Amino acid sequence: MNETGLSGEEIRSFLEASKGQDLKYERVLSSMCTYPHRVAVEAHMGFIESNMGDFGLFKGTYDLEKQVIGSLGQLLHLPNASGYMTTGGTESNIQAIRSMRNLSTPGAWCERPNIVVPDSAHFSFDKVSDILDIELRKASLDANLKVSVKSVEALIDKNTIGLVAIAGSTEFGQVDPIERLSEIALHNDIFLHVDAAFGGFVLPFIDDIHEFDFKLAGVSSIAIDPHKMGLSTIPSGVLLFRDSEQLEGLKADTPYLTVSTQYTLTGTRSGASVAATWAIINYLGKEGYRKTVSGCMELTFYLLQELERIGVYPWIEPVMNVVALKVPEPDLVRSRLAKEFNWQVSITQNPHCLRLVIMPHVTAGMIDSFVRDLNEVLMSLNVPI
Template identity: 60%
Template sequence: MNEKGLSEKEIFSYLEDAKSEDTNYHRVLSSMCTHPHKIAIEANRLFIEANLGDLGLFFGAHRLEKEVVRMLGKLLHAPSTDIPSGDSCESSVCGYLTTGGTESNIQAVRGMKNLVTAGKKGFEGIPNVIIPESAHFSFDKVADMMGIEVRRAALDSEFRVDLASVEELINQNTIGLVGIAGNTEFGQIDPIDKLSEIALENEIFLHVDAAFGGFVIPFLEKPHPFDFEVPGVTSIAIDPHKMGLSTIPSGALLFRSPSFLDSLKVSTPYLTTKAQFTLTGTRSGASAAATYAVMKYLGYEGYRKNVQHCMQLTSKMVTEARKAGFEPLIEPVMNVVALKVPNPDLVRIQLLKRFGWNVSITRTPRALRLVLMPHNSPEDIDAFLEDLKKVTAEI
């Protein structure tokens, strides 16, 4: 920053230059985000000033937030959906708009911890939650922050959490389980119905991380049970800024019971409301408006088409890859493909350096990870596989 300001022209010339270095998602097969929908961008702009951290001043944006939570609740089969009007939780399902999956996951575990600690005064030792080995690295942040033990259950041969491993890890300090509905690496869906049985039997919480899958699974031809329809599910993370086509930051956390949200409250003495259950204070109303707009605009039909497009690409990728001699690790259940190739780390670098493809790598086993998103086309897949053949032939 200089003593005197620069001109608008100078600044936008610099910004345009910087923007030219950002991806336009051309040849991107590594991201779970994509272009936000045009209507989401317009709605975002309209509410750019709105602060959901100060509900008393932003009734309209808060109304949109409540509408979004209701729509997400309906999508995820919540028995009834509403969010509190500031400091109380009026109906049987609550939630709020977060900055994304990480905040949602952190808050879900924080809620479990607070409810258990409040309920069992005599709780001794360190509480633990059991997550699949495939869980997102945001749970490393949970472990690092919250003085909670995060126990990792093994995966079965299809990269779903292994139920026997989960049961072995449960002890008297276990407060909850986490299931992933659409894991980051394989797009695999954990057996949420079976996890639910275990959770109910042990009287512990079950959080479902559907940050990516929440806007995919309900629109698949054969949906999997993963949401509040499954009786043991107590909370769900879902990200409109991924397959929901909203703007960043747009996450959401939904609870089955209002007591969950209550457990996250702190007092807010100098705001227009009395308490706050969110992790962040000042929050983007623009994101709420963006998510409202795109959900209303697309409807179930629009999202179904979106998922169909991605699943057709996925199917094409697997079929054509097989023809070229590359097997997937599993039959994809969502729009993520993990492809067995020789020396994946080297292949990844070559694909980027020689052909500009952004792909990533699964951890165990190491394979080429490809996410087929709305920004991809059938032509992309043909071009990609041509380049993959060239690269692997020379390694």
């Protein structure tokens, strides 16, 4: 740290230069985040000092948080859901499993607790396993990249405290057979957490019906991220529980604050993202999200139509705005797209594909130029597609 501070002008110009090195979303086809909506940004800026870690000081913001939980609970068929705003899917997943662990019977019945997750689960579950010392059992996927119900059943034993299902997998945008997993959870009297961090703001707004939420009696908690397809600011995640007892399972005493208990993983927490999320969900409403999602889906199908012209096909028919493409040498293709054309795309592991996410910042013009550039890279590889 310098002895004396820089001037406001120096700070601004330094920050501008740093921001100039950041990639613009206009070249990004790999991210599950996007530009937040201006209504969310405005609300965020208005609440920048608000700390939800000591919400007794910020009663108005806390009330907004309760309204966000109520609105998203209602969207996911449980208006009186319990929960709170997290920093995103990772924290929601950690806390959901921590609550399962805390409410499960300790002792002989649980030598070392385990959870069964799809092989397609986000890497945040590896962190869950490490932090909570819970065994992670990965169930295999079927040909459509949904978790195999048979594989899940085979992995359940007396130490299994819960199952995880994905509603919109990170790599493939696929939705697991959650109706069946709900029945299995009920039958075995264990929890079922649904990771809808991405799909939670997509599935309710598309025409195809996918049962994934609290309508299913076995679903005990859901992660849904406003900072992904919800168009809110970062960090905005939401964790919802069916029963208030599950939230109580996360309780910690906070003797020196204005409130005596906390249920969150972090202490100090952003009231700005609470305000941003409240603002955007109330500004857009279901109608606004339907419009956003249908725009992304139309572009997803436009992309597939253009890719077909150059002989490139998806591994599965996209369920949502995530596409995994069969191309030869995906790693090489990815790095050449980045180096030669400044495109950011990503890679899936198993199967090994080129992955694109068609977020609200993507336009038809971007797709046209991406397909042209991809074709050029593929032609120069000189291998059959």
